[in-house]
Amino acid sequence: MKTVRVACAHDCPDMCSLIAQVDGDRITKISGDPDQPFTAGFACAKVNRDAELVHSPERLKTPLRRTGPKGSRQFEAVSWEEALDEIEAKWKAIIAQSGPLALLGYAYSAHQGQMNRHIVNGLFYAMGTSRLQAGTVCDSCCETAWDLTLGPVGGADPESVVDSDLVIAWGCDLMAVNVHFWAKLEIARKRGVQVVVIDPRRSRTAVSADWHLPIRIGTDAALALGIVHILVRDGLCDRAYLAANTLGFDQWERETVPRFTPDYVSDVTGLPVADIEKLAAMYGAAKRSFIRIGEGMTRLARGGQALRAVATLPAVTGAYGRPGGGALLLTAGSMDFNFSAVRKPSGPAATRLVNQTLLGRELLEMNDPPLRALFIAANNPAVTCPEAGKVREGLARGDLFTVVHDPFMTDTAAYADIVLPATTYLETEDFYRGYGNYYMQYSPAAVAPQGEAWSNFRLAQELARRMGVVDPVFAKTQKEILPEFFRGSTGAVAAVEPSSLFDGVPVKAAPPAGQSFATPSGKLEIYSQALADQGVPPMPDWQPDxxxxxxxxxxxxxxxxxxxxxxxxxxxxxxxxxxxxxxxxxxxxxxxxxxxxxxxxxxxxxxxxxxxxxxxxxxxxxxxxxxxxxxxxxxxxxxxxxxxxxxxxxxxxxxxxxxxxxxxxxxxxxxxxxxx
Structure with a gap:
């Protein structure tokens, strides 16, 4: 029996450090790493069962070739050599007939390791194929809106919540998606700090909080503007902070905020006027308020405006300038890694893009040339993408050659011509960085690949060899690639020596306390010229869609x-x-x-x-x-x-x-x- 320190690769902001107990070639137990301060010795109920994920009897055991109609789940086992020979021959023939734009590589977030996740897309980038505009099904709206407001920087350190004097979980079910932040929050609650949940549903987090505000879906921007209206009315704005650190507040205060009276906001949000007044008073009285922003509020037609309005609130009270205050959406913007070494090893600077949200439409309608080959790893678009029926209709095309690399026979894999067995994260070596905390960790494989499974990393390197792609990244080991991630880095990341990570110990790379801004003006931009140039309202607003x-x-x-x-x-x-x-x-x-x-x-x-x-x-x-x-x-x-x-x-x-x-x-x- 041995123990191996690993990092969780599931798509979750916590990026837990884990301890895997291994007996021979089997993982017997997964638990949280007690030496990682954020993980703090426990893992979520899902990850606690990941030994069963690795050793599931439902795992794909060999490569498969389709024998029946697409979607019928009729396959026969073939060797890796047979499968790779067929992929190579098909891709080369399609490129010869239609050019590389007829191919699309599609790898996304089911593996958060920075090498296994990105080397697949790096292969297709180098080949000059059509390029996946990834993240649109998840975070492109909120991340772009954040960047236009604060710049491409991370938010407040989640561990600083122990110093907060008010915490708002806005559209974020912490117990489902951020349980370790909730654990830190409980420390603050012992001091009497109140937790407010703003969410259309009564989630477990809402039930456990001090106060739940069941807002109508899609009205978050109106509530945020209503809070600002009251803060202005009652003289609770930090005028000195606003003058020094924001752009456009005076115009916003003059032209937009007056419309959002408590009565109007109540009509829009469905919340009582008394609750809107109470929330604004609480927020105005707090000096170190912390807003944990969920991504879900931005997954609607005017989601960008919602994010901008909520993210501006800590500037109005000056909370961004105080330890324990501010807002957190993501942390990755302040972790300055050179992931382009794997994502973009070579290839044209620009090529045809395929928006992930529009995959079904593009499979059915894209031409000159149409997409004729599709490679999918670490995602299940037949379930994940909007218009999932269109996605399945596109995947069912008889002239589309589809390869899926996955540990399991997913709804997407059912439509593939070739299905390849993939490793889980516990069978792979990789480097991780959190997107909901400021930790990084190098993780070995806990056990060898099960059955005939290959990692994304191994498969991409072999496909590169067969397709004549000679960039060094496709011949290097993971440990040889890691230093490239730190080349040219700045801030806290630059202070880390890459080789020091190989012992598997998590390392924190938090920015200095107090929110920084990386917009063109160097300030939080309430008024965004970039949005004005796009014909989008340049100041946070709410209008019925x-x-x-x-x-x-x-x-x-x-x-x-x-x-x-x-x-x-x-x-x-x-x-x-x-x-x-x-x-x-x-x-x-x-x-x-x-x-x-x-x-x-x-x-x-x-x-x-x-x-x-x-x-x-x-x-x-x-x-x-x-x-x-x-x-x-x-x-x-x-x-x-x-x-x-x-x-x-x-x-x-x-x-x-x-x-x-x-x-x-x-x-x-x-x-x-x-x-x-």
Whole structure:
């Protein structure tokens, strides 16, 4: 029996340091690393079961070649040599006939290791193929809006929350997606610090907080502006901080803020005037307020404006200038690594882009040339992407040669021509940096690859050799590549000697206390000239969205999606215990809406709109407001009554950052038996 210190590679802001107990070629237990201050000795309920993920009987054991229709899950086992020979021959033939733009490499976030995640996209970058505009299904809206407001910098250190005097979890279910921040927050609560949750649903975090404000979906910007209105009215603004550190406050105060009276904000958000007044008073009285911002509030038509409005609040009170104060969206912007060494080893500076949110449309409509070959790793777009029905229609094209590299037979892999068995993170060596904390860690493999599984790293290097791509990164080991990540780095990252990381001990690289800004002006830009130049409102605002208003007139319910506690996404689908804990895919409807439709708890129901219809189990609960239907987690269609939730969502893009607008979805629900 031995222990191995590793880093968690799941798509989560905490990036926990873990201890893997290994007996021979098997992991017997996963637990949190007690020597990493943020992980603090515990792992979440999901990661605690990752030994079962590695050794799941559902793992793919060999390469597979399709033998039946796409989507039929009919495959035969082949050798790695046969599979790679076919991939090489197909790709070379397609390039000869249609050029490299006919190929698309698609690797995303299911493996957060900076080498295994990015070397696949680096291969296709070097080959000059069509290029994935990644992140639009997740964080491109919020990250772009943050960068336009504060610049490409990280937010407050989450460990500084122990010094805060008020904490707001705004659109962030900490217990589902940021449990170690919640643990730090409990330290502050022992001092009497209050925790406020602003969220359309009554999540576990909301239940455990001191106060929950059940805001209407899509009205976060209005509430933030309403708070500013009251702070201005009551003389609670830090005028000295605003004058020294912001751009455009005077104009914002004069032209936009006056509209957002408490009565108006109440009408928009559904919150009582008294609660809006109370929240603004609490925020104005706090000196070291900390806002933990969730990404979900930006996954709608005008999500960028929501982020900008909320992220500006700590500037109005001066909290950005004080330890324990400010806001946290992501930390990665202040961790100045040269990941381009792997992401962009060579290749043209510009080429054709494929927006991840628009994958289904591009598979069906892109031409000159059309996409003829697709390689997918570390993602499951047949479930994850909006218009998931379109994605599946595109994947079903007989003339599209698709390769999927995954540990499991996913909904996406079912449409592949070749499926290759992938390692999990516990079978790979890699370098990690958090995006919800300021830690970095080099992690060895805890066990050897299971069965015939290959890592993304190994596969990309072999495909590079076969395709004649000769950049050094495709011949180096992970340890040889790591120093490249630090080349030209600045700030706290520059102080770290790369070779010191090989002992696997986590290292913190936090920026100095107090928020810095990296905008063109060097200040927090309430007024953004870049947005003005794009024809987008240059100051944070809230306006009703015309398309949402029209859709709400046609459909009585609005969709709310959020991470679930045991199956937040399909990366955990291979653990039977977690599937059982979560139960079958379900939706949540308020008792009033259920009664109006004659629907009972536990019934099979049909969710439908003009795009699709899916089947889920119904839970009747007042966790959501009337007029909202909640679908937690992203689950495979094979587990549900029928279909998967993102079939209902359009591929409309957000106002800023060209992101996905999942929460701008309207629909209705009825008994499954009445389906057309």
């Amino acid at each position: 015309e398309q949402e208003v029209a859709d709400a007139g046609k459909w009585p319910l609005r969709l709310l999606t959020a991470p679930s506690y045991f199956q937040p996404h399909t990366a955990f689908s291979g653990v039977a215990f977690l599937r059982q804990r979560e139960g079958e895919p379900f939706c949540v409807l308020h008792p009033q809406d259920a009664a109006q439709r004659g629907l009972a708890n536990g019934a099979k129901v049909r969710l439908f709109n003009e795009r699709a219809a899916i089947g889920l189990l119904l839970k009747v609960a007042d966790d959501v407001q009337p007029g909202v239907i909640l679908v937690p987690g992203q689950r495979p269609g094979t587990e549900a009554v029928d279909g998967t939730v993102n079939m209902l969502c359009s591929d409309r893009l957000t106002d800023i950052g060209e992101g996905a607008s999942y929460q701008s979805t309207f629909l209705d629900v009825e008994a499954w038996e009445t389906r057309a």
